[in-house]
Amino acid sequence: MGAANSCTQTCGVFMSFALFAEQVLNGLQSGIMLFVMAAGLTLIFGVMGLINLAHGSLYMVGAFAAAAAAAWTGSFLLALVAALTGAALVGMFVEMLVIRRLYDRDHLDQVLATFALILIFSEGTRFFFGSFPLFLDVPKVIAGPINLPIGIEYPVYRLIIIGVGLCVALGLWLLISKTRLGVQIRAGKNDREMIAALGVNISALYTFVFAIGAGLAGLAGALVGAIQSVQVGMGEPVLILAFVVIVIGGIGSIKGAFIGAILVGLTDTLGGIFLPELFKLFMEGSIATSLGSALASMLIYILMAVILVCRPQGLFGVQG
Amino acid sequence: MILTRENILNFVITAGLILVPIYAVIVEEPFTITLATRAVIFSLAAVGLNIALGLGGMVSLGHAVFFGLGGYTMGILAFHAQSYIPLFEWPILIEGTKQMLVVWPLAMIISAIAAFVIGLLSLRTGGVYFIMITLAFGQMFFFFSISWSAYGGEDGLSIYVRNQFPLVNTLVPIQFYAICLAILMLALWINARLAKSSFGLALSAARQNTERVRNVGLDPTSIKLVAFVISGAITGLAGALFADLNRFVSPTMFSWQLSGEIMVFIIIGGIGRLYGPVLGAIIFVTLEHFLGGISEYWLVFLGLLLLLIVLFSRGGLVGLLVGRERVHE
Numbered sequence: 001m002g003a004a005n006s007c008t009q010t011c012g013v014f015m016s017f018a019l020f021a022e023q024v025l026n027g028l029q030s031g032i033m034l035f036v037m038a039a040g041l042t043l044i045f046g047v048m049g050l051i052n053l054a055h056g057s058l059y060m061v062g063a064f065a066a067a068a069a070a071a072w073t074g075s076f077l078l079a080l081v082a083a084l085t086g087a088a089l090v091g092m093f094v095e096m097l098v099i100r101r102l103y104d105r106d107h108l109d110q111v112l113a114t115f116a117l118i119l120i121f122s123e124g125t126r127f128f129f130g131s132f133p134l135f136l137d138v139p140k141v142i143a144g145p146i147n148l149p150i151g152i153e154y155p156v157y158r159l160i161i162i163g164v165g166l167c168v169a170l171g172l173w174l175l176i177s178k179t180r181l182g183v184q185i186r187a188g189k190n191d192r193e194m195i196a197a198l199g200v201n202i203s204a205l206y207t208f209v210f211a212i213g214a215g216l217a218g219l220a221g222a223l224v225g226a227i228q229s230v231q232v233g234m235g236e237p238v239l240i241l242a243f244v245v246i247v248i249g250g251i252g253s254i255k256g257a258f259i260g261a262i263l264v265g266l267t268d269t270l271g272g273i274f275l276p277e278l279f280k281l282f283m284e285g286s287i288a289t290s291l292g293s294a295l296a297s298m299l300i301y302i303l304m305a306v307i308l309v310c311r312p313q314g315l316f317g318v319q320g
Numbered sequence: 321m322i323l324t325r326e327n328i329l330n331f332v333i334t335a336g337l338i339l340v341p342i343y344a345v346i347v348e349e350p351f352t353i354t355l356a357t358r359a360v361i362f363s364l365a366a367v368g369l370n371i372a373l374g375l376g377g378m379v380s381l382g383h384a385v386f387f388g389l390g391g392y393t394m395g396i397l398a399f400h401a402q403s404y405i406p407l408f409e410w411p412i413l414i415e416g417t418k419q420m421l422v423v424w425p426l427a428m429i430i431s432a433i434a435a436f437v438i439g440l441l442s443l444r445t446g447g448v449y450f451i452m453i454t455l456a457f458g459q460m461f462f463f464f465s466i467s468w469s470a471y472g473g474e475d476g477l478s479i480y481v482r483n484q485f486p487l488v489n490t491l492v493p494i495q496f497y498a499i500c501l502a503i504l505m506l507a508l509w510i511n512a513r514l515a516k517s518s519f520g521l522a523l524s525a526a527r528q529n530t531e532r533v534r535n536v537g538l539d540p541t542s543i544k545l546v547a548f549v550i551s552g553a554i555t556g557l558a559g560a561l562f563a564d565l566n567r568f569v570s571p572t573m574f575s576w577q578l579s580g581e582i583m584v585f586i587i588i589g590g591i592g593r594l595y596g597p598v599l600g601a602i603i604f605v606t607l608e609h610f611l612g613g614i615s616e617y618w619l620v621f622l623g624l625l626l627l628l629i630v631l632f633s634r635g636g637l638v639g640l641l642v643g644r645e646r647v648h649e
Contacts, residue, residue, distance in 0.1 A: 113630045115580045119623030243452040294467040301460035312444045
């Protein structure tokens with residue numbers, strides 16, 4: 001109680017508990033979406049050893065597929081289905097056309113080829129849909145706020161996003177640890193020759209894993225696109241955040257991606273709100289806002305650097 | 321110098337870089353000189369990256385950090401010079417400047433310091449981690465430059481008059497071009513000397529087999545770190561020149577797309593080849609100008625070209641024109 005009192009005295013009115021809880025939920029929501037994005041990325045890297053910069057393009061493809069489907073059918077649910085399947089199909093197509101030629105190449109070739117794919121996807125989308133942002137509207141039923149305990153008001157849609165993300169996490173965990181396919185995926189990580197010799201169709205398995213990753217990226221793009229806007233170039237900032245997430249969590253680890261994503265989501269959201277306020281305690285207002293927000297924008301990268309210095313292989317990465 | 325096909329190609333490119341702008345002066349097409357200057361400055365940035373990437377095997381996807389730092393060093397100094405507000409008043413008075421000979425070393429030192437810190441942290445890891453971490457550091461600087469409003473934030477900084485160089489009128493396009501070309505040639509000479517020096521050989525060895533380098537008693541990480549610092553300083557100098565060319569700096573100089581493009585120059589030209597970055601940058605600027613004039617979606621064609629080069633021709637254009645690199649004798 002004493003701590004809470006001293007806080008209301010020193011921090012002023014800005015940090016009521018409800019506001020704080022709301023920001024934590026926002027952080028969770030963006031973290032969960034980062035996880036959906038990063039899970040595919042880390043799975044593709046873990047199983048195929050491929051660094052895929054074009055993952056952000058698949059996020060964009062999902063968002064555009066959703067916007068187009070929503071405009072056509074008027075159904076948000078169908079839009080999400082379109083995002084998931086559209087991105088998975090595009091991912092499958094790209095894997096068979098380009099990506100599978102890159103598995104045996106070094107990382108530099110992978111970076112450049114997938115960078116080339118970004119250029120093609122971005123400009124291609126601009127060609128078909130134009131440069132103006134599209135809007136994807138959340139259905140009215142779930143757009144409004146809901147009253148949670150202890151006086152928090154929070155949009156239903158964002159809660160649903162958190163729920164969907166948790167379901168994805170659970171589904172991936174079940175897929176990888178409980179199914180036959182999961183066994184093959186884990187075996188593919190360790191020894192690709194051996195499981196090929198055991199009669200598993202490796203190239204179909206790889207296409208499938210890539211398509212799962214692509215579909216998840218597309219789903220994340222549609223879910224986030226409904227809060228923000230759907231436009232060319234929306235994928236790349238998220239892609240880089242997803243990279244930070246999997247570097248923090250340890251490349252190839254789904255559990256690491258989950259924890260890393262929540263960590264990054266919370267740090268980014270809370271830092272952006274509270275760092276300027278914190279600086280105001282011992283600085284002049286305008287300078288504090290400027291410096292605080294500048295530093296807040298760097299916070300997750302600082303977090304990454306710190307984790308890297310302590311554990312170069314990431315929180316849940318395997319050494320070597 | 322031995323008359324290999326690669327040396328002949330290098331000679332032809334150098335001659336082109338000298339003759340085309342002179343021709344442009346004669347037929348009075350100043351825009352061609354601006355394009356050539358752009359190509360030369362991009363070449364310089366890519367020559368810098370090629371030391372890390374081609375010689376040292378460090379796939380840095382964050383070299384725009386150094387390009388941007390060089391640009392902002394120039395921009396901030398010019399901002400203080402043109403507004404007559406000193407940069408620091410304490411502990412000693414430091415004012416802005418418009419002298420290239422002051423701006424360049426500062427741009428290089430600041431980029432080198434950043435390269436040292438980023439390299440020190442990033443080289444703790446390798447492979448795909450290194451790529452992602454350098455990319456993340458690039459984003460860190462990008463977002464910082466956007467939210468740091470003192471120097472224009474998202475809008476960037478305009479510089480009214482180009483910086484000065486003794487005895488040269490830098491406002492005349494061809495004279496500014498000559499300065500840039502001279503620096504590029506110097507950087508290429510340094511690059512060639514570096515590759516042949518014992519340090520360069522150790523660096524190549526560190527790229528090819530870390531364990532063996534360690535076993536002969538050298539420290540591969542510190543060799544790579546030194547190369548990364550040199551690489552960053554050269555790219556930083558290119559950034560300062562680029563800011564001078566456009567008389568404008570903005571956060572896009574830090575953008576990760578720019579990091580990607582600098583790498584693309586090297587790959588189009590030919591990785592590890594002395595003139596690879598130069599040829600790549602010339603081709604990029606030419607395509608940007610001509611394809612960009614035909615279609616605003618020209619990056620699709622660049623993407624396709626890049627994809628084809630990566631998938632089917634691994635030595636870039638230099639490799640295509642002169643064949644595989646000669647093995648060290």
